[in-house]
Amino acid sequence: MEDVALECRDLAKAFGGVPVLKGVSLALRAGSVTALAGENGAGKSTMMKIASGQVKPDRGQVLVGGVPLPHGDPQAAHRHGVAIIPQELAPIMDMKVYENLFIGRELRTRAGLLDRRAMARKAREILDVFGVEIDPQATMRRLPVGLRQLVEIAKSTSGGAKVLLLDEPSSAISEREVERLYAVVRKLREQGVAMLYTTHKMEEIRALADRVVVLRDGGLVEDRPIDDITDDEIVHAMIGRELQDFFPELHPRGEEVALEVRGLHVSGYPSPVDLTVRRGEILGLAGLVGAGRTELLEAIFGVRRSTEGVITVAGKQVKRNSPADAITHGMALVPEDRKGAGAVLSMNVLDNGSLPRLSQFTLGGWLRQRNRTKKVGAAMESVKLRSRGLGQQVGTLSGGNQQKVVLARWLTGSVNVLLLDEPTRGVDVGARSEIYRIITELAASGMAVIMASSDMPEILSLSHRALVMRGGAVAGELTRDDLRSPDVQDTIFRLAAGLSRHKGPDSNAQPTALATKLATKEDGR
Amino acid sequence: MTTQESATRPAAWHLSWPWVRDQLIRHSMVVVMLLIIAYFSYRSARFGTLDNLQTIAIAAAPFALIALGQTLVILTGGIDLSVGSVIALSAMAAAATVKDHPERLWLSVLVAMLVGLAAGAINGFLVSKVNVPPFIATLGMLTTASGLAYVVGEGAPINGLPQNFGEIANNQIFGLQIPVIVMIVGIVALALIMKRTSYGMRVYAVGGNPVAAQIAGVKTTRILFSVYALSGLLAGLSGVMLASRVISGPPNLGEGYELDAIAAVVIGGASLLGGRGSILGTALGLFLIQTLNNGLDILVVPAYWQSVIKGALIVAAVTVDVWSAKRRV
Ligand SMILES: Nc1ncnc2c1ncn2[C@@H]1O[C@H](COP(=O)(O)OP(=O)(O)OP(=O)(O)O)[C@@H](O)[C@H]1O
Ligand SMILES: [Mg+2]
Numbered sequence: 001m002e003d004v005a006l007e008c009r010d011l012a013k014a015f016g017g018v019p020v021l022k023g024v025s026l027a028l029r030a031g032s033v034t035a036l037a038g039e040n041g042a043g044k045s046t047m048m049k050i051a052s053g054q055v056k057p058d059r060g061q062v063l064v065g066g067v068p069l070p071h072g073d074p075q076a077a078h079r080h081g082v083a084i085i086p087q088e089l090a091p092i093m094d095m096k097v098y099e100n101l102f103i104g105r106e107l108r109t110r111a112g113l114l115d116r117r118a119m120a121r122k123a124r125e126i127l128d129v130f131g132v133e134i135d136p137q138a139t140m141r142r143l144p145v146g147l148r149q150l151v152e153i154a155k156s157t158s159g160g161a162k163v164l165l166l167d168e169p170s171s172a173i174s175e176r177e178v179e180r181l182y183a184v185v186r187k188l189r190e191q192g193v194a195m196l197y198t199t200h201k202m203e204e205i206r207a208l209a210d211r212v213v214v215l216r217d218g219g220l221v222e223d224r225p226i227d228d229i230t231d232d233e234i235v236h237a238m239i240g241r242e243l244q245d246f247f248p249e250l251h252p253r254g255e256e257v258a259l260e261v262r263g264l265h266v267s268g269y270p271s272p273v274d275l276t277v278r279r280g281e282i283l284g285l286a287g288l289v290g291a292g293r294t295e296l297l298e299a300i301f302g303v304r305r306s307t308e309g310v311i312t313v314a315g316k317q318v319k320r321n322s323p324a325d326a327i328t329h330g331m332a333l334v335p336e337d338r339k340g341a342g343a344v345l346s347m348n349v350l351d352n353g354s355l356p357r358l359s360q361f362t363l364g365g366w367l368r369q370r371n372r373t374k375k376v377g378a379a380m381e382s383v384k385l386r387s388r389g390l391g392q393q394v395g396t397l398s399g400g401n402q403q404k405v406v407l408a409r410w411l412t413g414s415v416n417v418l419l420l421d422e423p424t425r426g427v428d429v430g431a432r433s434e435i436y437r438i439i440t441e442l443a444a445s446g447m448a449v450i451m452a453s454s455d456m457p458e459i460l461s462l463s464h465r466a467l468v469m470r471g472g473a474v475a476g477e478l479t480r481d482d483l484r485s486p487d488v489q490d491t492i493f494r495l496a497a498g499l500s501r502h503k504g505p506d507s508n509a510q511p512t513a514l515a516t517k518l519a520t521k522e523d524g525r
Numbered sequence: 526m527t528t529q530e531s532a533t534r535p536a537a538w539h540l541s542w543p544w545v546r547d548q549l550i551r552h553s554m555v556v557v558m559l560l561i562i563a564y565f566s567y568r569s570a571r572f573g574t575l576d577n578l579q580t581i582a583i584a585a586a587p588f589a590l591i592a593l594g595q596t597l598v599i600l601t602g603g604i605d606l607s608v609g610s611v612i613a614l615s616a617m618a619a620a621a622t623v624k625d626h627p628e629r630l631w632l633s634v635l636v637a638m639l640v641g642l643a644a645g646a647i648n649g650f651l652v653s654k655v656n657v658p659p660f661i662a663t664l665g666m667l668t669t670a671s672g673l674a675y676v677v678g679e680g681a682p683i684n685g686l687p688q689n690f691g692e693i694a695n696n697q698i699f700g701l702q703i704p705v706i707v708m709i710v711g712i713v714a715l716a717l718i719m720k721r722t723s724y725g726m727r728v729y730a731v732g733g734n735p736v737a738a739q740i741a742g743v744k745t746t747r748i749l750f751s752v753y754a755l756s757g758l759l760a761g762l763s764g765v766m767l768a769s770r771v772i773s774g775p776p777n778l779g780e781g782y783e784l785d786a787i788a789a790v791v792i793g794g795a796s797l798l799g800g801r802g803s804i805l806g807t808a809l810g811l812f813l814i815q816t817l818n819n820g821l822d823i824l825v826v827p828a829y830w831q832s833v834i835k836g837a838l839i840v841a842a843v844t845v846d847v848w849s850a851k852r853r854v
Binding site for chain 1: 721722723724726727729730732733734736737738739740741742743744800801
């Protein structure tokens, strides 16, 4: 127990006068996984950035093997064997896998030229240790996010990292890829790497961690071996209160049709889609990664091309391929990729909040400051946004709070149809139950909601009805009663993977291959 | 607003050293500017006079217009390399219109602006609709417009223009020359538009994240088109003012001006990746360059040394800005 690989002593950091970390001490032992839990904005990413030298602490020290690291020097941290897998990966997309693996420490032939053959061979060896099939000659861009992440992990550990900081590594990858990530993390633990692992998912903490530390409001409130703490205690430490009714009660749906989609041909998919959502109804969209859920939502909203079909909202036909017209008819889209597609990170909360309904906040083109400050402020208040004020740049908010901005900015006006794509990805438990509450309340107020999600409990507990998608088409429909039946997960999986109900369990290999293929396709866009 | 975090902001009048240091770093560009002004004032009695201020303003005016257009283009993440030769083309068009026809004075201004607008619209169409990279589209326009300027003049300058053509650049209103007034109005109007109108916000949004802007209902192609069209229009206006100043139409007018305009925008703190920058920053950057030109002229520094000093100072100014931006985190 005495071989401490990395130690943080009394780390403190404030941004613009606001304290984010208030003296946090923490030790990571070799060959162990420490889970770092905490609400959105608790300071988890900041902590990791300090440990890896990207951010300078105001106070405190980071020691590797007893040696203090110079502050704010990522190269020094790297030399001492501290590697970080950030929340947003930054591989070089147009280079090959083996090139990415050997960047900065290229192998050379005796003549001093690049020894590509040796690098490719060595790359295969490195990746084989992880037990994953990745072609070293593949271009990074063509790999699914999950595999890109493994390449990044392989890169840092094969470079001799003894401490690995993983910031929400599972938030951008599919369930199947998570299993592979687990295997890799366990393997690294055997090799004696010390790991700090941030996640918002309790299952992951249970599956991987030896120890849990919890940050709340910049302070360390819990640090215990995993076997000495219950799930409830972890959640309690995170949010400082008991969490009741994780999934709120569903209100009965209305009768009036809010959204009707007829024969919608989404560009790139062969078969047309029909669906109907009533006022007050939450329609879940399930399916494997690459099943075309995101594409369908985008096509309904008009940001992805559709070639044929009719979309009507409250009886009025909406122009296809025109997000502006969709918004006019009261549609709202909360996209999956909040940094890439949701928020304009360089703008502040107020401007992001005004953007979707600019015309409502202007008089002859001029912004009505008072009016929009009031409306946007109220919308952000309704989701309990934690920010330094409406003037804070959205890029400096924590991940979960960015998600709240992306959702709440629609609530400055009336919404008939709310399209949600993975609404709780990367969102902490407290905020997640809040987002569930917001979604059910919005539905209860008469909104129609379509929610695409890879989170099974979310689909099962939150939707009135669910569609399972495969290859861009609706493969099956599940009523509220179906969703309550005990074997529903199996049903969904079979529909999603395209298996008939009567096949034996030995056909399990098929969906894996299919899922991988689909995932590759999706991420290639 | 919503939670506890709003209480702890340092009051603005709190005059402690960290606060002063913070302000100095934040407004490093203004500090550099003041240092330069102080130096020139010390070296030359003429530099600080009102007369000289007007000289600087007159020299700045044609640059100001294209730098304003360039700011919007750069905010969207693009670049407009064609403004220099669009100046030449519109100046030639104005000169050809007004030659032997003094009564067409205002028509010539209109023609110059329309020519500029047309060139900008072509850029905008190529960038927003055809998805040609801005660098390529406007580089093409740079060459084309320059060639056309020579075509209009049949390979030579258009001289012998009516004397009243000179009034545009040289007449005064309230003691200020028309180009200076146009510049001031332009800066104030665009600064207001970018800060206070939905159009301005849309430009920032398209530059900051085009996908997110589109999902929020912003018609991104329209915004992109508009900034190039505006840049062209302002280049046209700049062209006719320059031609009026020399009462002729030289086909090489405005050559290389695009670089000074881009420099002004970048010195003003804009990011070439889009989404970050401001009109007032550009105005500041512009005056930094023009003050430098003027001061070095007064000190009779040889032209080639002026180039060297200017280049070095531009890099130094931006370095300070980048460094201070890092310090702020
Ligand atoms: N560069 C910055 N400037 C200003 N504030 C910042 C900056 N970076 C982070 N913050 C603030 O620091 C706080 C902690 O952020 P951090 O990213 O560490 O949270 P987190 O625990 O990782 O949250 P999440 O689970 O959402 O990723 C947040 O309130 C955030 O707004
Ligand atoms: Mg984080």
